[in-house]
Amino acid sequence: MGDNALPNRSFKEQRFWDEFLVARDGLPFEWYAQWSDLFPLLERHCGLNPQLSPLPAVLIPGCGNSELSSAMYDHGFTNITNIDFSRSVIMEMMRRNIRDRPMMFWKVMDMTEMQFSNDSFDFILDKGALDAVLGQADEDSASGKRFLSEVRFLFLSISFFFLFSRVTVLLDRSKEC
Ligand SMILES: C[S@@+](CC[C@H](N)C(=O)[O-])C[C@H]1O[C@@H](n2cnc3c(N)ncnc32)[C@H](O)[C@@H]1O
Numbered sequence: 001m002g003d004n005a006l007p008n009r010s011f012k013e014q015r016f017w018d019e020f021l022v023a024r025d026g027l028p029f030e031w032y033a034q035w036s037d038l039f040p041l042l043e044r045h046c047g048l049n050p051q052l053s054p055l056p057a058v059l060i061p062g063c064g065n066s067e068l069s070s071a072m073y074d075h076g077f078t079n080i081t082n083i084d085f086s087r088s089v090i091m092e093m094m095r096r097n098i099r100d101r102p103m104m105f106w107k108v109m110d111m112t113e114m115q116f117s118n119d120s121f122d123f124i125l126d127k128g129a130l131d132a133v134l135g136q137a138d139e140d141s142a143s144g145k146r147f148l149s150e151v152r153f154l155f156l157s158i159s160f161f162f163l164f165s166r167v168t169v170l171l172d173r174s175k176e177c
Contacts, residue, residue: 011131011132011133011134012132012133012143014085014086017064017084017085017086017089017132018086018087018088018089021065021086021088021089021092022088024065026065026092027065028065028066028067029064029065029066030066030067030068031064031066031127031128031131031164032127032128032164032166033127033164034067034068034071035067035068035071035072035075036071038068038125038127038162038164039072039075042160042162046159046160048123048160050075050076050077050078051076055076055077055078055079056077056079056121056122056123056159057079057081057120057121057122057123058072058077058079058080058081058121058122058123058124058125059080059081059083059116059120059121059123059124059125059154060080060081060082060083060124060125060126060127061083061084061111061114061124061126061129061147062083062084062085062111062126062128062129062130062132062133063082063083063084063089063090063093063106063129064084064086064089064128065089065092065093066127068125068127069082069104070096070097070100070101070104072125073097073101073103073104074101078101078103078104079103080104080105081104081105081107081120081121082104082105082106082107083106083107083108083109083111083114084108084109085108085109085110085111086108087108090106090107090108093106094106111129111133111147111150112133112143112146112147112150113146113150114150114153114154116154118153118154118155118156118157119156119157120154120157121154121157121158122157122158122159122160123158123159123160123161123162124151124154124158124160124161124162125162125164126161126162126163126164126165127164128164128165128166129147130144130147130148130163130165130167131165131166131167133146133147134167
């Protein structure tokens with residue numbers, strides 16, 4: 001997708017993501033990094049390793065059709081909840097994973113209005129999701145703020161919020177949250 005992968009206004013629209021998946025004909029699209037790139041970082045800096053630590057409950061907001069959660073599951077992190085507001089994405093991901101990864105959860109949910117209690121997760125792994133709700137740097141970041149306040153609500157139980165993002169404007173705007 002090249003430079004079009006930079007966050008833009010369409011990223012906030014559900015229709016854009018429905019059409020994105022259709023245009024890719026179900027082929028996964030991995031934003032920014034693969035699980036094999038991320039795991040060494042999480043293990044080194046946070047001591048996360050399913051072989052060594054109790055199995056954490058993981059939330060992946062804006063999961064898209066990435067293979068991140070299936071790779072994590074196969075690595076031993078089997079308690080994963082994936083959410084996305086695109087019904088077609090979630091249906092496709094359920095279909096793809098239901099047989100080999102039966103314990104993984106998939107939910108159609110808006111990440112700016114999550115419906116979880118604040119003791120639901122041990123860590124959140126956001127790869128490109130905040131970027132999607134923020135959209136362009138110069139527009140109102142109300143959705144981004146709503147998402148971050150949802151994350152803050154979940155902070156009662158979570159130990160880590162991993163954020164993989166290309167949006168730098170947030171760093172300034174988050175001071176306003
Ligand atoms: C940039 S993609 C990242 C996909 C995936 N996390 C990855 O790493 O490849 C953003 C995803 O967030 C989803 N998304 C955007 N706004 C959302 C919202 N308000 N609630 C839930 N999902 C949303 C889109 O449908 C899309 O699948």
